[in-house]
Amino acid sequence: MAYLLIAFVSFVFQFLVPKAYSYGHAHGCRSYCGNLTIDYPFALQPGCGHQGYRDLLYCINNVLMFHISSGSYRVLDIDYAYRSLTLDEPHMSTCTSIMLGKRGNGFVVERWREPYLTPMTDNVFMLLHCKAESPLFQGFSGKHLPCRNVAGMGCDDYYSCPAWSLIGPQRAGSVYGSGPPECCAIAYEAIKDVNLTRLGCQGYSSAYNLAPLRLTGPDEWSYGIRVKYSVQGNETFCKACEATGGSCGYDVNDFSSLCMCGSWNSTSNCDSVPSTSHRRTWSFMDALTGFSICIVNWELAIKLGL
Ligand SMILES: *[C@@H]1O[C@H](CO)[C@@H](O)[C@H](O)[C@H]1NC(C)=O
Ligand SMILES: *[C@@H]1O[C@H](CO)[C@@H](O)[C@H](O)[C@H]1NC(C)=O
Ligand SMILES: *[C@@H]1O[C@H](CO)[C@@H](O)[C@H](O)[C@H]1NC(C)=O
Ligand SMILES: *[C@@H]1O[C@H](CO)[C@@H](O)[C@H](O)[C@H]1NC(C)=O
Numbered sequence: 001m002a003y004l005l006i007a008f009v010s011f012v013f014q015f016l017v018p019k020a021y022s023y024g025h026a027h028g029c030r031s032y033c034g035n036l037t038i039d040y041p042f043a044l045q046p047g048c049g050h051q052g053y054r055d056l057l058y059c060i061n062n063v064l065m066f067h068i069s070s071g072s073y074r075v076l077d078i079d080y081a082y083r084s085l086t087l088d089e090p091h092m093s094t095c096t097s098i099m100l101g102k103r104g105n106g107f108v109v110e111r112w113r114e115p116y117l118t119p120m121t122d123n124v125f126m127l128l129h130c131k132a133e134s135p136l137f138q139g140f141s142g143k144h145l146p147c148r149n150v151a152g153m154g155c156d157d158y159y160s161c162p163a164w165s166l167i168g169p170q171r172a173g174s175v176y177g178s179g180p181p182e183c184c185a186i187a188y189e190a191i192k193d194v195n196l197t198r199l200g201c202q203g204y205s206s207a208y209n210l211a212p213l214r215l216t217g218p219d220e221w222s223y224g225i226r227v228k229y230s231v232q233g234n235e236t237f238c239k240a241c242e243a244t245g246g247s248c249g250y251d252v253n254d255f256s257s258l259c260m261c262g263s264w265n266s267t268s269n270c271d272s273v274p275s276t277s278h279r280r281t282w283s284f285m286d287a288l289t290g291f292s293i294c295i296v297n298w299e300l301a302i303k304l305g306l
Contacts (some may be wrong), residue, residue: 043249153207240259
Protein backbone atom coordinates (compact mmCIF):
# COMPACT_ATOMS: atom_id res chain seq x y z
CA MET A 1 0.00 0.00 0.00
CA ALA A 2 2.87 2.33 0.88
CA TYR A 3 4.36 2.30 -2.62
CA LEU A 4 1.01 3.31 -4.01
CA LEU A 5 1.01 6.24 -1.64
CA ILE A 6 4.53 7.27 -2.71
CA ALA A 7 3.56 6.93 -6.35
CA PHE A 8 0.46 9.00 -5.71
CA VAL A 9 2.47 11.70 -3.91
CA SER A 10 5.02 11.98 -6.72
CA PHE A 11 2.19 12.07 -9.22
CA VAL A 12 0.60 14.93 -7.33
CA PHE A 13 3.93 16.72 -7.14
CA GLN A 14 4.59 16.31 -10.81
CA PHE A 15 1.19 17.57 -11.84
CA LEU A 16 0.09 20.07 -9.27
CA VAL A 17 3.33 21.82 -8.39
CA PRO A 18 4.13 24.17 -11.27
CA LYS A 19 7.39 23.51 -13.02
CA ALA A 20 8.51 27.08 -12.62
CA TYR A 21 12.03 26.28 -11.58
CA SER A 22 12.72 23.89 -14.39
CA TYR A 23 11.66 26.42 -17.01
CA GLY A 24 12.30 29.94 -15.73
CA HIS A 25 14.22 32.22 -17.99
CA ALA A 26 15.26 29.46 -20.35
CA HIS A 27 11.84 29.82 -21.95
CA GLY A 28 11.77 33.51 -21.10
CA CYS A 29 11.38 36.69 -23.00
CA ARG A 30 14.87 38.14 -22.72
CA SER A 31 16.63 38.52 -26.02
CA TYR A 32 19.43 40.37 -27.71
CA CYS A 33 19.86 42.61 -30.70
CA GLY A 34 23.44 43.30 -31.69
CA ASN A 35 25.11 43.97 -28.35
CA LEU A 36 21.95 45.28 -26.66
CA THR A 37 20.04 43.20 -24.15
CA ILE A 38 16.27 43.42 -24.52
CA ASP A 39 14.67 42.79 -21.17
CA TYR A 40 11.49 43.74 -19.29
CA PRO A 41 9.61 46.00 -19.88
CA PHE A 42 10.87 45.73 -23.46
CA ALA A 43 10.64 42.72 -25.70
CA LEU A 44 10.90 41.76 -29.31
CA GLN A 45 8.18 39.07 -29.25
CA PRO A 46 4.49 39.99 -28.95
CA GLY A 47 3.14 38.89 -25.55
CA CYS A 48 6.49 39.48 -23.84
CA GLY A 49 7.41 42.50 -21.74
CA HIS A 50 4.98 45.20 -20.67
CA GLN A 51 2.06 46.03 -22.93
CA GLY A 52 2.95 49.75 -22.85
CA TYR A 53 6.04 48.91 -24.92
CA ARG A 54 4.38 46.56 -27.38
CA ASP A 55 5.09 47.01 -31.11
CA LEU A 56 7.90 49.38 -30.21
CA LEU A 57 11.24 47.65 -30.77
CA TYR A 58 12.36 45.74 -33.83
CA CYS A 59 15.70 44.09 -34.45
CA ILE A 60 16.73 44.59 -38.05
CA ASN A 61 20.12 43.16 -39.11
CA ASN A 62 21.32 43.35 -35.51
CA VAL A 63 20.30 47.02 -35.28
CA LEU A 64 17.66 47.77 -32.68
CA MET A 65 14.98 50.10 -34.06
CA PHE A 66 12.44 52.07 -32.01
CA HIS A 67 9.22 52.85 -33.79
CA ILE A 68 6.67 55.52 -32.76
CA SER A 69 4.24 57.68 -34.72
CA SER A 70 6.86 60.24 -35.75
CA GLY A 71 9.08 57.55 -37.26
CA SER A 72 11.90 55.13 -36.63
CA TYR A 73 15.00 55.70 -34.55
CA ARG A 74 18.05 53.65 -33.87
CA VAL A 75 18.44 52.62 -30.23
CA LEU A 76 22.00 53.34 -29.13
CA ASP A 77 21.55 52.22 -25.55
CA ILE A 78 19.02 50.98 -23.02
CA ASP A 79 19.92 51.83 -19.45
CA TYR A 80 17.83 49.60 -17.19
CA ALA A 81 19.19 51.16 -14.00
CA TYR A 82 18.27 54.73 -15.00
CA ARG A 83 15.28 53.60 -17.02
CA SER A 84 16.29 55.42 -20.15
CA LEU A 85 16.75 54.81 -23.84
CA THR A 86 19.12 56.72 -26.10
CA LEU A 87 17.90 57.21 -29.65
CA ASP A 88 19.36 58.57 -32.82
CA GLU A 89 18.07 59.19 -36.31
CA PRO A 90 19.93 60.16 -39.47
CA HIS A 91 18.01 63.40 -40.13
CA MET A 92 18.75 65.01 -36.82
CA SER A 93 21.16 67.95 -36.91
CA THR A 94 24.38 67.70 -34.94
CA CYS A 95 27.41 69.90 -34.41
CA THR A 96 28.86 68.82 -37.72
CA SER A 97 25.78 68.85 -39.92
CA ILE A 98 22.57 70.87 -40.08
CA MET A 99 19.71 69.07 -41.79
CA LEU A 100 16.88 71.24 -43.01
CA GLY A 101 13.96 70.40 -45.30
CA LYS A 102 11.61 68.80 -42.75
CA ARG A 103 13.09 65.37 -43.14
CA GLY A 104 13.75 64.89 -39.44
CA ASN A 105 11.40 62.83 -37.29
CA GLY A 106 11.17 65.08 -34.28
CA PHE A 107 9.53 63.13 -31.49
CA VAL A 108 5.84 62.28 -31.32
CA VAL A 109 4.50 59.24 -29.44
CA GLU A 110 1.05 57.74 -29.76
CA ARG A 111 -1.39 59.24 -27.22
CA TRP A 112 -1.91 55.93 -25.43
CA ARG A 113 1.85 55.48 -25.10
CA GLU A 114 2.56 58.92 -23.62
CA PRO A 115 2.58 57.80 -19.96
CA TYR A 116 5.22 55.20 -20.80
CA LEU A 117 7.80 57.26 -22.70
CA THR A 118 8.94 60.88 -22.27
CA PRO A 119 12.13 62.63 -23.35
CA MET A 120 14.20 63.42 -20.29
CA THR A 121 13.98 66.82 -18.66
CA ASP A 122 17.70 67.44 -19.26
CA ASN A 123 17.41 66.69 -22.98
CA VAL A 124 17.33 69.84 -25.11
CA PHE A 125 15.43 70.05 -28.38
CA MET A 126 16.71 72.77 -30.69
CA LEU A 127 14.17 73.67 -33.36
CA LEU A 128 15.68 75.09 -36.50
CA HIS A 129 14.33 77.59 -39.01
CA CYS A 130 10.81 77.73 -37.65
CA LYS A 131 8.51 80.18 -39.40
CA ALA A 132 7.31 83.31 -37.62
CA GLU A 133 3.73 81.96 -37.61
CA SER A 134 4.87 78.83 -35.76
CA PRO A 135 2.71 78.02 -32.70
CA LEU A 136 6.04 78.14 -30.87
CA PHE A 137 6.11 81.94 -31.08
CA GLN A 138 2.41 82.65 -30.67
CA GLY A 139 1.43 84.56 -27.59
CA PHE A 140 4.98 85.81 -27.11
CA SER A 141 6.14 89.28 -28.02
CA GLY A 142 9.52 90.90 -28.56
CA LYS A 143 12.33 89.13 -26.77
CA HIS A 144 10.07 87.07 -24.54
CA LEU A 145 10.34 83.89 -26.51
CA PRO A 146 9.76 80.45 -25.07
CA CYS A 147 13.27 79.54 -26.22
CA ARG A 148 15.67 78.96 -23.36
CA ASN A 149 18.60 76.89 -22.29
CA VAL A 150 17.88 73.42 -21.02
CA ALA A 151 20.36 71.83 -18.61
CA GLY A 152 22.93 74.41 -19.67
CA MET A 153 22.51 73.71 -23.38
CA GLY A 154 21.05 76.19 -25.81
CA CYS A 155 21.27 77.85 -29.19
CA ASP A 156 23.86 80.49 -28.30
CA ASP A 157 26.35 77.69 -27.77
CA TYR A 158 24.98 75.62 -30.62
CA TYR A 159 25.62 78.47 -33.10
CA SER A 160 29.34 78.00 -32.51
CA CYS A 161 29.21 74.54 -34.08
CA PRO A 162 31.11 74.19 -37.37
CA ALA A 163 27.88 73.13 -39.13
CA TRP A 164 26.49 76.68 -38.88
CA SER A 165 29.32 78.17 -40.90
CA LEU A 166 28.37 75.83 -43.72
CA ILE A 167 24.71 76.75 -44.04
CA GLY A 168 24.97 80.47 -44.66
CA PRO A 169 26.10 83.83 -43.37
CA GLN A 170 22.91 85.04 -41.65
CA ARG A 171 22.95 84.32 -37.97
CA ALA A 172 19.98 85.84 -36.25
CA GLY A 173 21.16 84.43 -32.97
CA SER A 174 18.93 85.09 -30.04
CA VAL A 175 18.09 88.59 -31.22
CA TYR A 176 14.44 88.71 -32.19
CA GLY A 177 14.47 91.51 -34.73
CA SER A 178 13.44 91.05 -38.33
CA GLY A 179 12.28 87.50 -37.80
CA PRO A 180 12.30 84.56 -35.44
CA PRO A 181 15.62 83.08 -34.38
CA GLU A 182 17.11 80.41 -36.58
CA CYS A 183 17.32 78.15 -33.59
CA CYS A 184 15.01 77.86 -30.60
CA ALA A 185 16.01 75.60 -27.72
CA ILE A 186 13.20 74.15 -25.69
CA ALA A 187 12.43 71.35 -23.24
CA TYR A 188 10.00 68.64 -24.25
CA GLU A 189 7.55 69.47 -21.41
CA ALA A 190 7.09 72.95 -22.86
CA ILE A 191 5.75 71.72 -26.19
CA LYS A 192 4.78 68.06 -25.60
CA ASP A 193 5.10 66.93 -29.21
CA VAL A 194 8.13 67.74 -31.30
CA ASN A 195 6.16 67.66 -34.54
CA LEU A 196 8.14 69.64 -37.09
CA THR A 197 5.13 69.95 -39.41
CA ARG A 198 2.85 71.32 -36.72
CA LEU A 199 5.57 73.63 -35.39
CA GLY A 200 6.48 74.85 -38.87
CA CYS A 201 10.18 74.10 -38.45
CA GLN A 202 12.68 72.96 -41.06
CA GLY A 203 14.80 70.81 -38.84
CA TYR A 204 15.84 70.03 -35.30
CA SER A 205 18.64 68.86 -33.14
CA SER A 206 18.48 67.11 -29.81
CA ALA A 207 21.28 66.91 -27.28
CA TYR A 208 22.05 65.72 -23.80
CA ASN A 209 25.06 66.16 -21.64
CA LEU A 210 26.69 63.16 -20.07
CA ALA A 211 29.01 65.38 -18.04
CA PRO A 212 26.48 67.73 -16.43
CA LEU A 213 28.86 68.92 -13.74
CA ARG A 214 31.47 70.03 -16.22
CA LEU A 215 31.08 73.04 -18.48
CA THR A 216 31.15 71.66 -21.99
CA GLY A 217 30.82 73.12 -25.44
CA PRO A 218 28.40 71.98 -28.13
CA ASP A 219 31.08 69.82 -29.71
CA GLU A 220 31.15 67.78 -26.51
CA TRP A 221 27.40 67.38 -26.12
CA SER A 222 25.96 64.06 -27.12
CA TYR A 223 23.48 64.30 -29.97
CA GLY A 224 20.47 62.04 -29.75
CA ILE A 225 17.24 61.79 -27.78
CA ARG A 226 17.31 60.50 -24.24
CA VAL A 227 13.94 59.07 -23.34
CA LYS A 228 12.78 58.07 -19.90
CA TYR A 229 10.53 55.06 -19.63
CA SER A 230 8.06 54.67 -16.78
CA VAL A 231 6.41 51.33 -16.27
CA GLN A 232 2.86 52.06 -15.23
CA GLY A 233 0.79 49.85 -13.01
CA ASN A 234 1.57 47.13 -10.54
CA GLU A 235 5.27 46.33 -10.43
CA THR A 236 4.70 43.82 -7.64
CA PHE A 237 3.14 41.57 -10.25
CA CYS A 238 6.28 41.35 -12.38
CA LYS A 239 8.62 41.06 -9.41
CA ALA A 240 6.58 38.14 -8.04
CA CYS A 241 6.45 36.53 -11.46
CA GLU A 242 10.21 36.72 -11.98
CA ALA A 243 10.91 35.60 -8.41
CA THR A 244 9.02 32.38 -9.13
CA GLY A 245 10.94 31.78 -12.36
CA GLY A 246 8.45 33.25 -14.79
CA SER A 247 8.74 35.86 -17.51
CA CYS A 248 6.53 38.93 -17.41
CA GLY A 249 4.24 39.35 -20.34
CA TYR A 250 0.75 40.35 -21.33
CA ASP A 251 -2.24 38.84 -23.04
CA VAL A 252 -2.05 39.79 -26.72
CA ASN A 253 -5.84 40.12 -26.91
CA ASP A 254 -6.79 42.19 -23.88
CA PHE A 255 -3.30 43.43 -22.81
CA SER A 256 -3.80 42.23 -19.24
CA SER A 257 -0.64 41.16 -17.38
CA LEU A 258 0.43 37.54 -17.60
CA CYS A 259 3.20 35.60 -15.96
CA MET A 260 4.62 33.10 -18.43
CA CYS A 261 5.65 29.94 -16.64
CA GLY A 262 6.94 27.87 -19.52
CA SER A 263 4.13 25.49 -20.35
CA TRP A 264 1.37 27.64 -18.89
CA ASN A 265 0.46 31.26 -18.24
CA SER A 266 -0.53 32.53 -14.84
CA THR A 267 -2.48 35.65 -13.94
CA SER A 268 -0.45 35.85 -10.71
CA ASN A 269 2.86 33.95 -10.52
CA CYS A 270 4.36 30.56 -11.25
CA ASP A 271 3.91 29.30 -7.69
CA SER A 272 0.17 29.48 -7.95
CA VAL A 273 -1.55 26.22 -8.75
CA PRO A 274 -2.70 26.17 -12.36
CA SER A 275 -6.45 26.22 -12.72
CA THR A 276 -8.28 23.46 -14.57
CA SER A 277 -8.27 25.44 -17.77
CA HIS A 278 -4.48 25.30 -17.76
CA ARG A 279 -4.27 21.55 -17.34
CA ARG A 280 -5.31 21.00 -20.89
CA THR A 281 -2.06 22.58 -22.01
CA TRP A 282 -0.01 19.78 -20.43
CA SER A 283 1.89 18.00 -23.06
CA PHE A 284 2.39 14.33 -23.70
CA MET A 285 6.00 14.73 -22.48
CA ASP A 286 4.80 16.05 -19.13
CA ALA A 287 2.50 13.07 -18.73
CA LEU A 288 5.29 10.69 -19.73
CA THR A 289 7.69 12.28 -17.22
CA GLY A 290 5.07 11.97 -14.49
CA PHE A 291 4.41 8.35 -15.38
CA SER A 292 8.15 7.50 -15.39
CA ILE A 293 8.55 9.07 -11.95
CA CYS A 294 5.71 6.88 -10.70
CA ILE A 295 7.40 3.76 -12.08
CA VAL A 296 10.76 4.73 -10.55
CA ASN A 297 9.11 5.33 -7.21
CA TRP A 298 7.24 2.09 -7.44
CA GLU A 299 10.49 0.18 -8.14
CA LEU A 300 12.20 2.04 -5.33
CA ALA A 301 9.37 1.13 -2.99
CA ILE A 302 9.69 -2.53 -3.96
CA LYS A 303 13.47 -2.47 -3.44
CA LEU A 304 13.05 -0.89 -0.04
CA GLY A 305 10.61 -3.66 0.72
CA LEU A 306 7.74 -1.32 1.48
C1 LIG B 1 27.70 48.23 -29.03
O1 LIG B 1 28.26 48.25 -30.31
C2 LIG B 1 28.42 49.57 -30.82
C3 LIG B 1 28.96 49.44 -32.23
O2 LIG B 1 28.22 48.53 -32.97
C4 LIG B 1 29.35 50.35 -29.92
O3 LIG B 1 29.46 51.67 -30.40
C5 LIG B 1 28.80 50.39 -28.52
O4 LIG B 1 29.71 51.02 -27.65
C6 LIG B 1 28.55 48.97 -28.03
N1 LIG B 1 27.89 49.07 -26.75
C7 LIG B 1 28.18 48.29 -25.73
C8 LIG B 1 27.40 48.51 -24.50
O5 LIG B 1 29.06 47.46 -25.79
C1 LIG C 1 1.01 32.56 -22.92
O1 LIG C 1 0.81 33.89 -23.31
C2 LIG C 1 1.56 34.30 -24.44
C3 LIG C 1 1.32 35.76 -24.67
O2 LIG C 1 -0.03 36.09 -24.74
C4 LIG C 1 1.17 33.44 -25.64
O3 LIG C 1 1.97 33.79 -26.74
C5 LIG C 1 1.40 31.98 -25.30
O4 LIG C 1 0.95 31.16 -26.35
C6 LIG C 1 0.66 31.60 -24.02
N1 LIG C 1 1.02 30.25 -23.66
C7 LIG C 1 0.15 29.33 -23.30
C8 LIG C 1 0.71 27.99 -22.94
O5 LIG C 1 -1.08 29.55 -23.27
C1 LIG D 1 2.16 66.43 -37.07
O1 LIG D 1 1.30 67.50 -37.28
C2 LIG D 1 0.61 67.43 -38.52
C3 LIG D 1 -0.15 68.75 -38.70
O2 LIG D 1 -0.76 69.13 -37.50
C4 LIG D 1 -0.30 66.23 -38.51
O3 LIG D 1 -1.01 66.12 -39.73
C5 LIG D 1 0.54 64.98 -38.31
O4 LIG D 1 -0.28 63.83 -38.19
C6 LIG D 1 1.40 65.12 -37.05
N1 LIG D 1 2.34 64.01 -37.00
C7 LIG D 1 2.33 63.11 -36.04
C8 LIG D 1 3.35 62.05 -36.14
O5 LIG D 1 1.53 63.13 -35.11
C1 LIG E 1 -0.19 44.23 -7.05
O1 LIG E 1 -0.25 42.85 -7.39
C2 LIG E 1 -0.11 41.98 -6.26
C3 LIG E 1 -0.07 40.54 -6.76
O2 LIG E 1 -0.42 40.41 -8.08
C4 LIG E 1 -1.26 42.22 -5.28
O3 LIG E 1 -1.12 41.39 -4.16
C5 LIG E 1 -1.23 43.68 -4.85
O4 LIG E 1 -2.35 43.96 -4.02
C6 LIG E 1 -1.27 44.62 -6.06
N1 LIG E 1 -1.06 45.98 -5.61
C7 LIG E 1 -1.76 46.99 -6.10
C8 LIG E 1 -1.41 48.33 -5.56
O5 LIG E 1 -2.64 46.84 -6.95
